[in-house]
Amino acid sequence: MAKILIIEDEDAIRRVLKKILLEEEKSYEVEEAEDGLSGIELIKKNEYDLVLCDIKMPKMDGIEVLSATQKIKPEIPIVMISGHGNLETAVETMKMGAFDYISKPPDLNRLLNTVRIALDHNHLAQENKQLKKKVSKSFEMVGNSEELTHIKSMIEKVAPTDARVLITGENGTGKELVAHWLHEKSDRHKKPFIEVNCAAIPSELIESELFGHLKGAFTSANKDRAGKFEAANGGTIFLDEIGDMSLSAQAKVLRALQESKVQRVGSDKDIKVDVRVIAATNKNLKEEIEQKRFREDLYHRLAVIIINVPALNERRDDIPVLVEYFAEKIASEQGNKPKKFTDDAQNLLKTLDWTGNIRELRNVVERLIILGDKKITADDVKTFVQIKK
Structure with a gap:
């Protein structure tokens, strides 16, 4: 049921608006406020799908209501109600963020059509918001340790900028989560x-993958194809395991960073791209530079900001939180209730050597859930987990 608030100081207009809405659509729930101040109080206390708001009112006018609502509940669409002499003001409210405006006396068809469109828009916005929450939750950074708090703080500072970021750390520590959050908060x-695993692509194909190719550029190039840089235009490209990229591909990436241009394999035509580059590696790139396996000039282009993701052994305080998170997530995926890990099981897990980091911990939690009883104990951990000496 759509909930609509009418903020209007004229009793007659309020009654007409309410009658029209309730007669047209039985599923509407309509509430009233006789001035802007009482309208704002209702908006603070309740959830509305749409607000119809007069412009000229005592105590607080419609422009002030619009401004205040955008601060406290910006997701609510507001349709302004304007007298014939107030069209300029109405247009100004549209610039301020009002969804639409209708004139007094309201035309029946115009009013109902505007209300339907506004409610549909709000419904889609809410669906997108829920979808975005689900997407974000799949890349959640779990833990409260000092190390993870520092990373989250860095992300908050760096994400809104276009600064390039190099993420370092062992395999399985969650470097890709950092990359996703940098993008989500930008x-x-x-x-x-666009995510590219440089280690998974053969060296002879990496340039085609990144920059695209023309038909006939090489044996299997059967048609023109855009590369990942073009696909990421306007957004972010995440070059995972960049330390495994060939030197020739590194040279082209360097050019793309310097000039914001790429060339498809087999072409001499420049293609302009606007891409933020985030890279990650489990290698020591300074050692790779010394061994002539990585370009120093590319390193300095990428490493404007360096975020090092610590190994799980360096943030053991997060293990109990991670175990509970994975237990709930795995249970949800399997359609079961999450199993409880006893304190002694949690304490034992905190003492183990996690060379595979968070990825290994998740696998162990899943194994214990499958093989253990209703409660996972320290004995279960000793039985089903290979303790590294």
Whole structure:
């Protein structure tokens, strides 16, 4: 049921608006406020799908109501109600963020059509918001340790900028989660996030994968193809395991960073791209530079900001929180109730050597849930987990 608030100081107009809405659509729930101040109080206390608001009112006018609502509940669409002499003001409210405006006396069809469109828009916005929450939850950074808190703080500072970031750390520590959060919290979050695992692509194909190719550029190039940089235009490209990239591909990435241009394999035509680059590696790139396996100039281009993701052995305080998180997540995936890990099981897990980091911990939690009883104890851990000496 859609909940609508009418803020209007004229009793007759309020009654007409309410009658029209309730007669047209039985599922509408309509509430009233006789001035802007009482309207804002209702908005603070209740959830509305739409607000119809007069412009000229005592105590607080419609422009003030619009401004205040955008601060406290910006997701609510507001349709302004304007007298014929107030069209300029109405247009100004549209610039301020009002969804639409209708004139007094309200035309029946115009009013109902505007209300339907506004409610549909709000419904879609809420669906997108819920979807975004689900997406964000799948890349959640779990833990309260000092090390993880420091990383979260860095993300908050760096994400809104276009600064390039190099994420370092062992395999399985969650470098890709950091990359996703940098994108999610940036101004580019509505644009593509393109992930490229440089270690998984054969060296002879990496340039084609990143920059695209023309038909006939090489044996299997049967048609023109855009690369990952073009696909990420306006958004973010995440170059995972960049330490495994060939030197020739590194040279082209360097050019793309310097000039914001790429060339498809087999072409001499420049393609302009606007891409934020985030890279990650489990290698020591300074050692790779010394061994002539990584370009120093590319390193300095990428490492504007360096975020090091600590190994799980360095943030053991997060293990109990992670265990509970994985237990709930695995149970949800399997359609079961989460199993409880006893304190002695949690304490034992905290003492183990997690060379595989968070990825290994998740696998162990899943194994214990499958093989253990209703409660996972320290004996279960000793039985089903290979303790590293």
